[in-house]
Amino acid sequence: MRIVLLQSANMNLMDITKIFSLLQPDKEEEDTDTGEKQALNQAVYNNDSYALDQLLCQERYKRFINSRSGWGVPGTPLRLAASYGHLSCLQVLLAHGADVDSLDVKAQTPLFTAVSHGHLDCVRVLLEAGACPGGSIYNNCSPVLTAARDGAVAILQELLGHGADANVKAKLPVWASNIASCSGPLYLAAVYGHLDCFRLLLIHGADPNYNCTDQRLLARVPRPRTLLEICLHHNCDPEYIQLLIDFGANIYLPSLPLDLNSQDDKGTALLLQARATPRSLLSQARLVIRRALHQASQPQAIDQLDIPPVLISYLKHQL
Structure with a gap:
């Protein structure tokens, strides 16, 4: 064979x-x-x-x-x-x-x-x-990529709960670098319209700035497309844009011309509003705490923090 x-x-x-x-x-x-x-x-x-x-x-x-x-x-x-x-x-x-x-x-x-x-x-x-x-x-593929593409949120939850990488990328050759810049669980969940999978991946540490923090990819693709740009290009529902903003995506990375005429689009309007309004101290604190726990490979430690339950729910994006 x-x-x-x-x-x-x-x-x-x-x-x-x-x-x-x-x-x-x-x-x-x-x-x-x-x-x-x-x-x-x-x-x-x-x-x-x-x-x-x-x-x-x-x-x-x-x-x-x-x-x-x-x-x-x-x-x-x-x-x-x-x-x-x-x-x-x-x-x-x-x-x-x-x-x-x-x-x-x-x-x-x-x-x-x-x-x-x-x-x-x-x-x-x-x-x-x-x-x-x-x-x-x-x-070349992975269970996480397949579950994200298919919208199998319960299966994706099991995989991530057992330690699967939320930022896994398809293994592709150098000549397919442009394809590599349009892959990954978050990308697949977005373009196939699986909002629950998209949110779950972000909760489990998926990088909202996907494509713009991987130095190996940046060395091969001069201007990779950000997730914000991808979601706007594919006319994803505004919830995708809001989730990326809430999870700390760099709102200044998209290179799309966002002028006043673009505000008719709800996703673009959300991005323009985020650029015009400073992020709240509470939101910034949530990002710092979640980032620190993920870097320490202890995301589940949120439940062990000695803080009021309402703040734990906020940290877990349940509010």
């Missing part, structure tokens, strides 16, 4: 060799009758967790628990269970020691597959079993 990979700017020959070594089947598996693997996959396909458990109690079947097989995108039984949302089979496989972060031929983990198919319960079980919330480092 031919595998096409996009080489990122940071990917070297060792990375590519590692990918192919991970994805190549063992020689012993190639020379072995596939009946055991087919039996495992059939039990998962039928959502027959009892039969699957009985098979895995036998060593001749259990030795293939992490083997990739099947048509289309060959994967492990765990990937198959994640793609169909067969939760009981997923739990049986994990109980018998299935590799929670096993890769298919596209370097996607079972968690990525569960996210792509919108199976929230499977996502929760995989994360609780120790699945990496960021997916595989050898895949």
